[in-house]
Amino acid sequence: MARGRHRSLQVSRRSAADRVGASGATRRKRAIAPWVVVAIVLATVVSGTTFGYLWVTGGCSGSSVQLSIAASPDQAPVVQSLADKWQKDAPEVDGRCAQIAVRAVQSAEVASSLTPNWKEDSGEPRVDVWMPDSQVWIERTGARPDVAQMVSGEPSLIATSPVVMTLPRPMAEALGWPDKTLSWAELAQGRVAGTTWAKYQHSVWGPIKMGIGDPRASFPALGTLLSVADADGDNSVTETELGNALLLARASTVEAVTSDAFFANMKKVTNTEAGLAGSGPFPATEAQVAAYDNAKPKVPLVAINPDEGTVYAEYQYLVLKADWVDSVRKKIAQQFLSYLQGEEAQRAYGQAGFRDPQNSTQYAVGLDTDLGMGSQSTSEARQLPDIKSVDQTVGFWTALQRKANVLAVIDSSGSMDEAAPDGQGKRIQVVQQACLRADALFNPDTHVGSWRFSTKLDGDKDYQEMVPIGPVGGNLPDGTSRRKALDATIYNDLVPEGSTGLYDTMLAAYKFMQAHWLGDNRLNMVVMMTDGKNEDPGGISQEDLIKQLKATADPDKPVQVVIIGYGPDADLNELKTITQAVGGNAYPAKTGADIEKVFLATLIGGQS
Structure with a gap:
């Protein structure tokens, strides 16, 4: 590259x-x-x-x-x-x-x-x-x-100097090196699936770990991210291929921003087994690996040209x-x-x-x-994607690292059972798939909760909690993984029924997030997805909603409100009037991909 x-x-x-x-x-x-x-x-x-x-x-x-x-x-x-x-x-x-x-x-x-x-x-x-x-x-x-x-x-x-995959020699050999070419994507899939070293007869090493580093600060990290993201090697990264970047982001567990920091940590290892248990594949240049190994460390590292091809530091x-x-x-x-x-x-x-x-x-x-060093072959050298793709991929990575505090509020009114605007199934099915893909975007430390809304779902309430808010990488009180619970309720609980109690639900969601606001430089937000306009004559008026939203807002605890109006029946002017009262915005969406784009752009900071 x-x-x-x-x-x-x-x-x-x-x-x-x-x-x-x-x-x-x-x-x-x-x-x-x-x-x-x-x-x-x-x-x-x-x-x-x-x-x-x-x-x-x-x-x-x-x-x-x-x-x-x-x-x-x-x-x-x-x-x-x-x-x-x-x-x-x-x-x-x-x-x-x-x-x-x-x-x-x-x-x-x-x-x-x-x-x-x-x-x-x-x-x-x-x-x-x-x-x-x-x-x-x-x-x-x-x-x-x-x-x-x-x-x-x-x-x-x-x-x-070629950017290589470096890891302790015993680990590389356990994975099949040098007879087998190792792949970042394959290792990442195993990591996300919870694969442990027991699969390779080394249970003492525990779960497989791997690191990428920060592509905003390190070229080996950036080059590796781009080579995995640009899976077809056409020197551009499509929106579909960004999913490969997501895989790397979710698999990365070895905490080191740069390869320099990774080597500094490895030099501190005094016990071989402890060093192996805390290590895993990490991107670095061949020259860096050579300098490390030539110092005769406790745990030698190998340099592997990954299956994705080799990027060169120039x-x-x-x-x-x-x-x-x-x-x-x-x-x-x-x-x-x-x-x-x-x-x-x-x-x-x-x-x-x-x-x-x-x-x-x-x-x-x-x-x-x-x-593994000193290969004379340059046929595997890859070109870097165009600068637009580089910026897009780094922006996507940045969004994936951002911690947030999010309440997803999803319309399950009867109209969601109608055909999707693009003819790809029913509206509720498109929204379900978009929500499942959006769920994968969240950093494990991000807090996420979900509600559904129509009318009179819980007594006189137009909304109902599906999953309580908390770390998406954590568990519910009964031990169920919160991420799995989110996915399961999206599939099972979003049953189209009733009308659209939009105003009462929005006010309740906003007050809830003010009460559950988190600091730590997090993005606190309410994301509502709806295909219509308010259809609850017994609820509050738009005027009352805006008045109460403004009264509830706390400048020291900002909560961003984003409403995604899905389909032709969504009244975008009405939605914008609501969100702009508290500094948010509303966006139209005709497809599931549109929903994902708005969500991702909001995490990155591109929407306001």
Whole structure:
């Protein structure tokens, strides 16, 4: 999945402009006492503000100028080492003494923090050159109008590393590796189904666990998510294929945001069996696995090219087009780029387990083939989907991670027994299927409850509780899984009967959610699905409903109200009048897919 691979392999010889992280003091170079040099180095290392700080030795007599590089953490040590060597001979550019500061920072963090308004006194590190682990971060950043110009230069590809599935060797062998190619989707299905290691004669390891990481923060996580979501490999992710992302989201149990965090946790393992019981498949680059294994850890990991195909991390070099990147810094950046593209630097990257820009392992060392590393085949390399699909998939993932507090209120009046607008069965059947699919969207920690409504379902009440509100991943008092209870009542209890007691039900639902409001940055909401308008002459009027809704609303406890008007009989103007009284909205739906879209967009935050 290396987007624009052929284009990115063309080495850019043009200088560009970037953004910098630590300001370099202007000073003339003179003889420095050894103890001063040591003090400078120690102070810099201890401070941790940059990965390293390069000072100029004898030979350059001009004032200093510093180039600040933000590099992904996995390659930062290599970049630092190469910067040390490059600067060893005191390079001079336009009469200035060149210095380089290398800062290890996640690519996603740089992508979100870049701004054209950076000032030296802002307290934020300056970035002149950005070295992310994938061009996708550059493209996503370029979609922001305020920084598009800053990242519009042509990046140069420095190195690559395949994104692999990594897991402890005993686990991989138990699953059939190396004779069997492992699949993320297959493992996720097993995890969701509750498969344990007992199936593979290792019951002591407990339930199968797996992790994905956060695709908003980690390229290995993002690349894995996209390769699984884009199941047909056509470089786009359809709405149907988003279900594959749902599968991964629900299967992920190993809590680590990035592969760096995963390896940090694995390095702490002192007991092999305990390490195996707490571990499982996780996405990482081949270079990261090599670095981990070469340190001789307690639990060695293997690198597996998954059945979905291999995505490549592509380490780019981009000079930002920013006001603070003056002509001298551009020249320093260009000279250092030329050095990085030379054989000495390529061998240094290879020494650290990286492949060259052509995905070749010609310089790579330390790739243990017995642990699955060093495959020369590039036929399985996959292209990244288009940026629209990337954003859509990440947005979907974001929605799946969001915790909410939701009361679903479903119309079961007699009219729901009529034919669906698109002719696909009865209205109630379409709504049932849409509800079942929506149920799968919920994070296990999300609180969900369900009501049905028509008229006089519970004495004079037009509504009736089907499942009490609580964690969807938890159980009811009788031990029944709440998710299974939700699905069962949707199938069995939504029996069309009576008229539409919309007003009384909406007021009761809103008051209920105010009384059961939850903090913790949750989205508290009432989602009502109806195919008609109020048909309860004995109930409150629309005027009274709106008046009471406004009186009940608490600005410190916001409850979002969304009404989905399904079919031609739903009065959208009436529904909007109701929801807008408390800051919500109403949306039309002609199909079950429309219902799902509104629900998902609400979770993401796209509807208001």
